Amino acid sequence: MWSKLIYFVLHSLMLGISFASIMGDECDWTGSGLSTPSTDKGVTPIYLRCSAGKIKWVYPRGALRALLRLPNQDRNFRACIKIRSTSKPSRPIARVYLEGPRSLIPLYNGEANSKRIKCFNSKKGQAALYIEATDERSFDRQMMEIEYDLHQLPRNTYGYDPAEECRPCSMEELAHTFCTSDLVTRGTILSVDNNKESELSQMTVKITNLIRHSFADEFIQDMDENSIHVRPSNHKQVMLNVPQHCDVNHGIGEFVFMARRKLGELTLLCAPRLETWSALVNKLNDEGKSHCVLRS
Numbered sequence: 001m002w003s004k005l006i007y008f009v010l011h012s013l014m015l016g017i018s019f020a021s022i023m024g025d026e027c028d029w030t031g032s033g034l035s036t037p038s039t040d041k042g043v044t045p046i047y048l049r050c051s052a053g054k055i056k057w058v059y060p061r062g063a064l065r066a067l068l069r070l071p072n073q074d075r076n077f078r079a080c081i082k083i084r085s086t087s088k089p090s091r092p093i094a095r096v097y098l099e100g101p102r103s104l105i106p107l108y109n110g111e112a113n114s115k116r117i118k119c120f121n122s123k124k125g126q127a128a129l130y131i132e133a134t135d136e137r138s139f140d141r142q143m144m145e146i147e148y149d150l151h152q153l154p155r156n157t158y159g160y161d162p163a164e165e166c167r168p169c170s171m172e173e174l175a176h177t178f179c180t181s182d183l184v185t186r187g188t189i190l191s192v193d194n195n196k197e198s199e200l201s202q203m204t205v206k207i208t209n210l211i212r213h214s215f216a217d218e219f220i221q222d223m224d225e226n227s228i229h230v231r232p233s234n235h236k237q238v239m240l241n242v243p244q245h246c247d248v249n250h251g252i253g254e255f256v257f258m259a260r261r262k263l264g265e266l267t268l269l270c271a272p273r274l275e276t277w278s279a280l281v282n283k284l285n286d287e288g289k290s291h292c293v294l295r296s
Contacts, residue, residue, distance in 0.1 A: 026071070027053030033061030033133060043130075048148075052262075055146040060094045060133035067128050070150055074125035077150040078160045081129070082117050082263040083108050084145045093135045093142045099128035110134070117198050117263065121153075121160050149262045166246035169270035174258075174277070175284055177270045179292035181258040183219070183238070184211040186274060186296075190237065192250050200241045201248050203268065205257055207236040211295055219266050240268040256296065 027050035046055065046066040055066055070077055087093045092110020098120055099105075107118045107129075120127065131144065153160065169177060178184055186209040193202045206223065223237045240259050242248045254274040259266040272280070278296040285294055 026050050028055070029053075029066070030056040031058075031064075033057065033059040051151075052147075052149045054148070055129075055131075055144075057094070057131065057144045059142060060131075060135075060144055062133060064131040065099070065128055066131065066146075067126060068122070068148060068150060069126045070152060073152075075155075076122045076125055076153045076159075077127075078119060078121055078153055079127050080117060080119040080149050080151075080263060081107070082147045084116070084143075084147075085110065086140075086142045087144075091135060093133065094144045095132050095134060096146065097130040097132070099130055104130055115197060119160075122150075147263050162243070162245055165243045169272070171280060171284075174270055174272060174280060175290045175294065177258045178294055179290065180260075181212075181269060182215060182261045183213045183257070183259045183266060185209065185213075185238065185257050186211065186254055187238075187257055188254055189250050192242075192248055194244055196244075199244045201244050201246070203240045203242055203248060205238050205240055207238060208254060210236070211256070215261070238266065240266050242268050 027048065029046045029048065031044070043063045043065050046064055047069075048055075048066060049069045049071045051070060055064070057064060068079060081096075083096060085093055087110040095106070095110060096108040096118075097104035098107055101123070105120075107120075108115075129146070131146070135142070154164075185205070185207050187205040187207045190204040190206050192204075194200075195202060207220065210220075220236050220238050223235050238257075240257060241262070255271045256274055256277040257268060258270045259268050261267075274296065281294040281296045284290045
């Protein structure tokens with residue numbers, strides 16, 4: 001089975017796809033297997049050049065090959081994908097593989113214990129996913145959705161360094177992150193919970209001053225009115241993800257949390273203490289070196 005599958009994919013790629021290439025809107029692609037003739041077992045190519053987006057495949061038939069690249073550049077990146085499907089444990093509708101130099105690397109097999117989030121590195125500025133339909137006789141409305149996030153790796157590095165996600169942000173990084181984050185808020189840490197399946201720590205933050213955000217109140221929640229942490233003027237909280245290997249602790253005091261949206265959730269980027277950030281804001285605003293107006 002494996003040898004036939006690998007041969008089929010690589011053979012198709014070497015010969016070239018015989019039908020027209022299918023483009024998304026640079027970020028997202030949506031398609032239906034019902035538009036593919038039942039006798040056609042070919043591979044549908046998808047080309048996406050965006051740092052984040054989704055692939056949504058309904059009534060899966062045949063296979064997809066999704067090529068991921070960063071926009072307007074050939075830099076290497078760290079990719080993470082989040083998989084959702086209507087699969088039942090005994091009846092997966094599709095499997096997902098990462099295309100390697102000589103073979104396919106399994107990422108998701110549709111079973112109950114399959115991890116929904118997977119991360120991997122690009123090669124020569126690109127990565128290809130091979131998505132194979134497994135249940136082609138069903139006409140139930142089945143769906144496979146893959147959300148992806150590409151994070152550019154630093155120049156002159158040989159790959160992903162887990163320690164990079166855990167080190168404190170430099171002064172320049174703090175200023176840049178403040179201007180580009182999806183969320184910047186002052187707050188205190190209420191709790192930190194570890195999720196073994198996703199290998200993430202979920203940090204619950206009580207918001208004391210929402211500084212800026214690029215979305216509505218999608219991620220901001222009302223706190224439990226019975227909580228001892230609640231004051232009349234402070235009753236909002238937000239959940240932030242941190243890689244579990246960073247071993248984040250329940251710090252005391254007020255911080256400035258800077259986060260970005262990743263795979264439908266918020267991931268923490270930088271979290272300086274309020275007094276550290278306030279001193280830096282005064283310095284950078286006086287020097288006029290920031291790309292936006294910094295606030296604390």
